[in-house]
Amino acid sequence: MDSKELIARRVAMELVDNTLVNLGIGLPTLVANYVPKGVHVFFQSENGIIGFGAPPPEGMEDEHLTDAGGGFVSALPGAVAFDSAVSFALIRGGHLAMTVLGGLQVDRHGRLANWMVPGKLVPGMGGAMDLVSGARRVVVAMAHTQKGVAKIVADLSLPPTSARRVSLIVTDLAVIEPTDGGLVLRETAPGVSVADVVRATEAPLIVAEDVRDMVLA
Amino acid sequence: MRTAIDPATAAGLVPDGASVMVGGFMGVGSPHRIIDALVARGARGLTIIANDTARPGVGIGKLISAGCVARAVVSHIGTNPETQKRMIAGEIAVDLVPQGTLAERIRAAGAGLGGVLTRTGIGTLVADGKVVLRVGGEDFLVEEALGADVALLAARTADYSGNLAYALTARNFNPLMAMAAKLVIAEPDEIVPVGVLPPDAVHTPGVVIHHLLERRRHG
Secondary structure, three states, rough: HHHHHHHHHHHHHHHOOOOOEEEEOOOOHHHHOOOOOOOEEEEEEOOOEEEEOOOOOOOOOOOOOEEOOOEOOEEEEEEEOHHHHHHHHHOOOHHHHOOEEEEOOEOOEEEEEEEOOOOOOOOOOHHHHHHHHOOEEEEEEOOOEEEOEOOOOOOOOOOOOOOEEEOEEEEOOOEEEEEEEEEEEEOOOOOOOHHHHHHHHOOOOEEEEEEEEEEOO | OOOOOOOOHHOOOOOOOEEEOOEEEOOOOHHHHHHHHHHOOOOOEEEEEOOOOOOOOOOOHHHHOOOOOOEEEEOOOOOOHHHHHHOOOOOOOOEEEHHHHHHHHHHHHHOOOEEEEEEEOOOOHHOOOOEEEEEEEEEEEEEEOOOEEEEEEEEEEEOOOOOEOOOHHHOOHHHHHOOEEEEEEEEEHHHEEOOOHHHHOOOOOOOOOOEEEEEOOOH
């Protein structure tokens, strides 16, 4: 199992039956492949659909039916399409149970940076700021380090996406929950020790009394 | 009744230097034939208001590559390296706006509102220079309404009253922009006789649409 699959399968355990979920582009999209048995979630794509499905067979694509990355998708029975104002009303208005987003950095307060690297990469925030400000739960799915450099840092060196604290950080090494008291290490990945996680994390970690092994979907 | 105009006539109604809303999300739901006509006319100095600049060679990406655009007010440019290159070279100014805020600013302009209050952007670069209001014990950013000189839309079906119905994810910003510009031109996939579209199936009332693009000619 590669680290992306590990992260996606752990995040999938956070899915709650009968709720609305938004998956970011890239790694978070993989979560849809591991929805636990008996759990039905409604996936939203912010370009204006709830209930999209896998890409259709070649030649059966509809040019009017795409995901937020512009890729062709299908519509499942019960799917609904809407405009961008409704889409973001769902996101900001307390209707979106969970969003899963990639991250560049998370700081000791649980603040996320994931939309620009000044002077290097200015792709724009797209829907990320609305998602982090508005979703009921924000789950960050990312590699624990980037080329050996910690991504969970004491202080952000990159511009924050929102002032709001995220709900959970899932990496290839650990599950970490930002709390009022700081970042709490809850779970470690298979074969990873608490010391490994602490070493790979720049921000101070509070090690939970009962650190568990990650359970994967 | 609306008369249908050809793409060159439509492009001629968009003056150089105008602010122009363009429907679409990564080119899906964009008025592609009007965009081609703007490129052919050699439009210059446009301020484009849209979700994104798509990819090079696709939708709004064609306007970028052809040098039609002086300013882009969009939520992201990450999928179009050409926009980024021109931004770094100082040829295009780019105002990045969170996607939900962009939608609401446009909706507000079309609804006669001065703007909206949102939590989105609080504590980020987006809040720089903006008013923060405290409502119900919580901080909200004041985001002003955003209108335009022209809106260029795509729809699946129109009738000759100008009524529009959109398709699936090609709807996106189109119905919001339909309300928010002084001149509104819609490019439908098909135009049907008045009476064919049931009233409940209309997404945008035709009274706000000034011109329809004529149907594609075959052969």
